[in-house]
Amino acid sequence: MSQPSKTVVAVPFADLYAQYQSIQPEIDRAITGVIRTSAFIRGEHVQRFETEFAAMHGGAHCVSCANGTDSLYIAMRSLGIKPGDEVIAPAHSWISTTETITQAGGTVVFCDTDQETYTIDTAQIESKISPRTVGIIPVHLYGQPADMEAIMAIARKHNLWVIEDCAQAHLARFKGRTVGTFGNAASFSFYPGKNLGAMGDAGALITQDAPLAERMAMFARHGGLTKGSHLIEGINSRLDGLQAAVLSVKLPHLPLWTARRQEIAGAYGRLLAGIPGVELPKVAPGREHVYHLFVIRSEQRDALATHLASRGIQTVINYPVALPFLPAYARLKHRPQDFPNAHYNQSRILSLPIFPEITESQLQTVATAIREFSSQP
Numbered sequence: 271m272s273q274p275s276k277t278v279v280a281v282p283f284a285d286l287y288a289q290y291q292s293i294q295p296e297i298d299r300a301i302t303g304v305i306r307t308s309a310f311i312r313g314e315h316v317q318r319f320e321t322e323f324a325a326m327h328g329g330a331h332c333v334s335c336a337n338g339t340d341s342l343y344i345a346m347r348s349l350g351i352k353p354g355d356e357v358i359a360p361a362h363s364w365i366s367t368t369e370t371i372t373q374a375g376g377t378v379v380f381c382d383t384d385q386e387t388y389t390i391d392t393a394q395i396e397s398k399i400s401p402r403t404v405g406i407i408p409v410h411l412y413g414q415p416a417d418m419e420a421i422m423a424i425a426r427k428h429n430l431w432v433i434e435d436c437a438q439a440h441l442a443r444f445k446g447r448t449v450g451t452f453g454n455a456a457s458f459s460f461y462p463g464k465n466l467g468a469m470g471d472a473g474a475l476i477t478q479d480a481p482l483a484e485r486m487a488m489f490a491r492h493g494g495l496t497k498g499s500h501l502i503e504g505i506n507s508r509l510d511g512l513q514a515a516v517l518s519v520k521l522p523h524l525p526l527w528t529a530r531r532q533e534i535a536g537a538y539g540r541l542l543a544g545i546p547g548v549e550l551p552k553v554a555p556g557r558e559h560v561y562h563l564f565v566i567r568s569e570q571r572d573a574l575a576t577h578l579a580s581r582g583i584q585t586v587i588n589y590p591v592a593l594p595f596l597p598a599y600a601r602l603k604h605r606p607q608d609f610p611n612a613h614y615n616q617s618r619i620l621s622l623p624i625f626p627e628i629t630e631s632q633l634q635t636v637a638t639a640i641r642e643f644s645s646q647p
């Protein structure tokens with residue numbers, strides 16, 4: 271009559287309910303407010319969030335949309351991508367970064383990632399440029415900014431556009447300047463687990479370029495900004511009023527949640543220092559990391575993850591197969607030696623639990639379990 275043993279979750283990978291509880295009266299009031307006004311699509315709540323999010327990025331224009339994948343697609347279509355145009359993107363990211371290049375009619379050209387920061391290796395970008403190259407999509411992966419100075423210099427020299435993929439890096443800074451303000455446009459996701467998360471799908475674009483903002487808004491709204499006037503064929507991609515209201519409640523909390531993520535990363539750094547075989551994340555000079563993910567490297571990654579799971583600690587691999595090696599890109603026939611860093615990392619990276627509400631004792635539990643693993647014979 272024995273029951274199958276079930277491991278109790280001691281440390282979840284993330285805890286969205288804990289965040290809700292910390293601001294429950296504000297969220298409940300906002301949701302009720304939207305229902306009362308019935309501004310479910312477009313309307314005051316969406317407009318308010320767009321204004322606030324733009325202000326957070328130095329008064330740029332904000333175009334909200336349905337998610338952080340559509341935003342990349344909308345930006346590329348609005349920048350005028352044509353069939354056969356090549357776009358350079360990092361070899362290790364979430365697939366949205368590159369599937370949207372293909373959707374928009376472009377051709378994906380991968381560039382390896384930097385071994386220290388996991389962001390695009392800027393020393394290799396120029397070797398990927400051809401006469402057909404039109405743009406670069408750097409990703410501020412895990413929350414650490416890519417080297418925007420080097421990327422913008424290359425873009426200016428070769429007359430390329432840049433779309434920053436900021437889905438994991440809300441409020442991260444490069445040399446004191448907030449990410450999303452460097453490129454021609456910047457794409458954000460508010461997927462529930464992101465640093466700023468809605469209670470469903472949501473996304474937005476930021477740009478300092480007013481005509482581009484207008485084209486993006488038009489494209490996302492069936493090709494017209496007023497009802498019945500369709501200047502072009504577009505798509506339907508919109509942020510809804512409930513998500514906008516939730517995001518407006520959460521936005522003022524984001525600086526504190528970000529600081530908390532940075533504190534947690536510091537605590538992990540102290541607790542895990544000197545454990546043999548565990549490589550901690552590194553932050554390059556001039557970059558402010560916002561730790562959407564806390565990613566360590568280990569030669570025994572899979573055994574370590576299994577050990578942590580046995581102690582009730584959830585971990586994730588972001589991402590277990592680098593983009594060029596996915597079946598989705600088999601047509602490009604890439605080999606491991608084409609992107610040695612991304613290939614090296616995919617079998618060693620492990621994301622540890624990190625969220626603003628994680629407790630000191632949960633951090634201790636993780637650290638103890640990792641120490642225990644590394645001291646096994």
Ligand SMILES: *Cc1c(COP(=O)(O)O)cnc(C)c1O
Pocket residue numbers: 337338339340363364366367409435437438458459460461471472473
């Ligand atoms: C989450 C994410 C996206 C896509 O966002 P969705 O809102 O889920 O569509 C794009 N790029 C990166 C790097 C992401 O992490």
